[in-house]
Amino acid sequence: MSDGPRSNESRKLKPSKLRPADVVSVGSSGLRTRKMRTALSALGITIGIAAMVGVLGISESSRADLQAQIEALGTNLLSVQPSGGFGGGDGTLPEESVAKVSRIGPVERVADVVEMEQTILRNDVVNPNETGGLSVMAADLDLLATLNGDVSTGVWLDEAKASVPTVVLGSVAAERLAVTEVDQGPMVYIGGEWFAVVGILAPFPLAPDLDRAALIGKPIAASMFEAELNPSIIVLRTRAGSIDQVRSVLGPTVDPQSPDEVSISRPSELLEAQDATESAFTNLFLGLGAVSLLVGGVGIANVMVIAVIERRNEIGLRRALGATRAHIRRQFLTESLILSVIGGLAGVVLGALVTAGYSTAQGWQVVVPPLAIIGGLASAVIIGAIAGLYPAMRAARLAPTEALRAT
Amino acid sequence: MTKASPATIAQLTSTPALELIDIVKEYPGTPPVRALDGVSLRVEDGELAAIVGPSGSGKSTMLHVMGTLDRPTTGQLRIDGRNVSEFGDRRLSAVRSQLIGFVFQQFFLIDGMSALDNVANGLLYAGLPTAKRRVAAAEALIKVGLAHRLGHFPNQLSGGERQRVAIARAIVHDPAIVLADEPTGNLDSAASEAIMELLHGLHQAGSTILVITHDRELASSLPRQISVRDGRIETDTSPSHSNDAGSGWPAGKSAPGHTASSQLLNRANDE
Numbered sequence: 001m002s003d004g005p006r007s008n009e010s011r012k013l014k015p016s017k018l019r020p021a022d023v024v025s026v027g028s029s030g031l032r033t034r035k036m037r038t039a040l041s042a043l044g045i046t047i048g049i050a051a052m053v054g055v056l057g058i059s060e061s062s063r064a065d066l067q068a069q070i071e072a073l074g075t076n077l078l079s080v081q082p083s084g085g086f087g088g089g090d091g092t093l094p095e096e097s098v099a100k101v102s103r104i105g106p107v108e109r110v111a112d113v114v115e116m117e118q119t120i121l122r123n124d125v126v127n128p129n130e131t132g133g134l135s136v137m138a139a140d141l142d143l144l145a146t147l148n149g150d151v152s153t154g155v156w157l158d159e160a161k162a163s164v165p166t167v168v169l170g171s172v173a174a175e176r177l178a179v180t181e182v183d184q185g186p187m188v189y190i191g192g193e194w195f196a197v198v199g200i201l202a203p204f205p206l207a208p209d210l211d212r213a214a215l216i217g218k219p220i221a222a223s224m225f226e227a228e229l230n231p232s233i234i235v236l237r238t239r240a241g242s243i244d245q246v247r248s249v250l251g252p253t254v255d256p257q258s259p260d261e262v263s264i265s266r267p268s269e270l271l272e273a274q275d276a277t278e279s280a281f282t283n284l285f286l287g288l289g290a291v292s293l294l295v296g297g298v299g300i301a302n303v304m305v306i307a308v309i310e311r312r313n314e315i316g317l318r319r320a321l322g323a324t325r326a327h328i329r330r331q332f333l334t335e336s337l338i339l340s341v342i343g344g345l346a347g348v349v350l351g352a353l354v355t356a357g358y359s360t361a362q363g364w365q366v367v368v369p370p371l372a373i374i375g376g377l378a379s380a381v382i383i384g385a386i387a388g389l390y391p392a393m394r395a396a397r398l399a400p401t402e403a404l405r406a407t
Numbered sequence: 408m409t410k411a412s413p414a415t416i417a418q419l420t421s422t423p424a425l426e427l428i429d430i431v432k433e434y435p436g437t438p439p440v441r442a443l444d445g446v447s448l449r450v451e452d453g454e455l456a457a458i459v460g461p462s463g464s465g466k467s468t469m470l471h472v473m474g475t476l477d478r479p480t481t482g483q484l485r486i487d488g489r490n491v492s493e494f495g496d497r498r499l500s501a502v503r504s505q506l507i508g509f510v511f512q513q514f515f516l517i518d519g520m521s522a523l524d525n526v527a528n529g530l531l532y533a534g535l536p537t538a539k540r541r542v543a544a545a546e547a548l549i550k551v552g553l554a555h556r557l558g559h560f561p562n563q564l565s566g567g568e569r570q571r572v573a574i575a576r577a578i579v580h581d582p583a584i585v586l587a588d589e590p591t592g593n594l595d596s597a598a599s600e601a602i603m604e605l606l607h608g609l610h611q612a613g614s615t616i617l618v619i620t621h622d623r624e625l626a627s628s629l630p631r632q633i634s635v636r637d638g639r640i641e642t643d644t645s646p647s648h649s650n651d652a653g654s655g656w657p658a659g660k661s662a663p664g665h666t667a668s669s670q671l672l673n674r675a676n677d678e
């Protein structure tokens with residue numbers, strides 16, 4: 001404290017100023033003294049952000065898992081079928097197609113299946129018209145290797161088994177026929193003959209048609225049912241990088257007369273496309289998250305309006321201490337921002353935990369997309385700013401004398 | 408305009424801490440309330456004065472106007488030589504942050520903060536870094552006799568101690584004038600006396616202090632009493648000690664104050 005007289009010269013008036021670090025501490029002081037209320041009012045934002053991060057995280061994790069599956073199954077698989085159009089003949093490809101395809105340079109493996117007209121039944125007493133959507137196919141021994149497939153129980157066909165009445169069931173077919181194991185020597189009834197089930201296949205994500213098939217050897221198909229062995233489907237693996245090149249020559253190779261009647265597909269592309277379609281479930285949860293964010297924002301605005309009314313005296317005091325209207329506005333805007341960012345951070349953590357929990361339970365790898373985290377925090381900031389705007393303006397507009405009046 | 412005593416001339420040559428020139432404050436309403444009805448007043452640097460008057464006489468309104476918390480309807484206000492009548496919000500806030508210290512009847516301490524931080528708040532809007540604010544706050548708390556209570560929170564302090572903290576906050580930035588509205592209004596007589604003693608001590612150390620009270624006895628212990636009734640100054644005991652206040656300052660420096668001071672003296676003499 002100085003003694004003696006003052007004058008204009010003795011004291012230059014500097015503008016009131018609130019340092020950035022002080023803006024944060026002033027903006028958080030109200031929250032620090034009311035911790036319970038802070039937690040509760042941030043909850044709406046937390047739930048909203050958690051829902052969004054969780055949904056995006058789970059769908060991203062499932063996508064990553066599918067991608068990994070596709071990667072494991074290989075993207076170099078092509079499938080050739082007769083196109084179903086008019087004049088497509090009997091729905092088969094020329095018999096020598098497989099041999100021709102195998103002569104295309106970059107083709108590493110090729111196999112075919114022949115669709116049979118016989119039906120498969122659980123036994124000889126069920127109604128033969130009830131085939132349950134299952135089909136019987138005569139398969140190349142190379143089929144399993146070409147598809148990177150696997151048996152879940154029993155064995156795949158070999159030279160010997162292909163000539164006798166044995167059958168390997170696709171996963172869906174086995175389920176429909178109620179065959180769960182092969183040790184007890186289960187039998188099924190194909191085209192009026194008994195066949196022994198020797199194996200059950202694991203699902204083919206790249207060829208779901210085969211999941212519903214009963215596969216028998218080509219020799220037994222020819223000898224028992226006198227089937228013509230024109231391929232119904234040819235599957236092949238190409239060398240990596242040559243897939244487009246192979247694809248372009250497949251049609252003319254398989255059917256030089258009418259290459260247009262040959263349809264070529266890349267099963268991994270179908271899987272990817274299927275993945276891209278967002279489920280209604282995802283959208284529902286995103287919608288719920290958005291509603292929760294909205295409600296959370298309204299909640300914060302409400303709590304801030306109450307805080308401004310409750311802390312009138314503090315506002316008056318700060319004005320008396322030299323705070324400008326802008327300082328008061330900044331204080332309450334900061335408080336609202338901190339509130340919603342706390343909610344946002346908690347929501348991101350919660351959403352990540354939900355993602356981790358669900359994905360781990362599903363056996364997927366855990367992916368929390370950075371965009372969901374950034375988006376979550378950004379929306380928290382935006383909501384906090386909007387929710388705090390009106391209360392902060394109200395606080396700033398409050399006349400100091402009004403604010404200082406005893407409550 | 409007639410009786411210019413030597414004391415008056417000395418006054419006119421100095422820069423007063425505070426000067427009100429024909430201040431009118433009307434609150435809107437039907438009919439409007441004229442809370443201040445042409446108040447002129449000059450407070451010299453280093454004065455300790457009481458403003459007394461019955462309830463509703465306009466004391467708080469006067470203090471709010473003096474402290475730039477409220478704008479007068481008409482009239483001029485000068486603080487530390489500055490005509491602040493035309494100032495906008497930002498510059499008025501700067502005036503409050505550096506030239507004025509407030510003490511209120513209800514203390515208005517922030518509950519979640521220690522005594523030290525409450526006092527440091529007195530420098531918050533001056534833009535000083537925290538460490539410097541705390542050092543100054545500790546010094547101010549020592550001055551008001553609370554060296555042993557720096558880390559205590561308001562709810563751990565007695566009423567008298569709380570008001571001491573508030574006074575420390577009002578002087579921490581070394582203001583041109585301290586404005587206290589019923590500082591002992593919420594205190595028992597012992598605590599009130601201690602607060603008045605503290606104000607005397609601060610006055611002796613050089614602070615300029617204006618105290619509102621409706622306690623005539625308490626007011627009579629102060630060097631100057633200004634009595635307010637119905638928004639007008641009724642009596643004003645002559646500032647006896649202000650002769651030396653402006654020594655060394657060139658004459659005519661604060662010419663605008665001339666008329667007002669003369670009016671004020673005339674009015675006082677008329678009583």
Ligand SMILES: Nc1ncnc2c1ncn2[C@@H]1O[C@H](COP(=O)(O)OP(=O)(O)OP(=O)(O)O)[C@@H](O)[C@H]1O
Binds near residue numbers: 463
């Ligand atoms: N915001 C306001 N609006 C309208 N009238 C007001 C307002 N504030 C004060 N008044 C009126 O102005 C007059 C002076 O009030 P003020 O608070 O200054 O009195 P006071 O001398 O401080 O009284 P007390 O000793 O009771 O505190 C009173 O008549 C009061 O009713």
Ligand SMILES: [Mg+2]
Binds near residue numbers: 466467468588
């Ligand atoms: Mg009052």
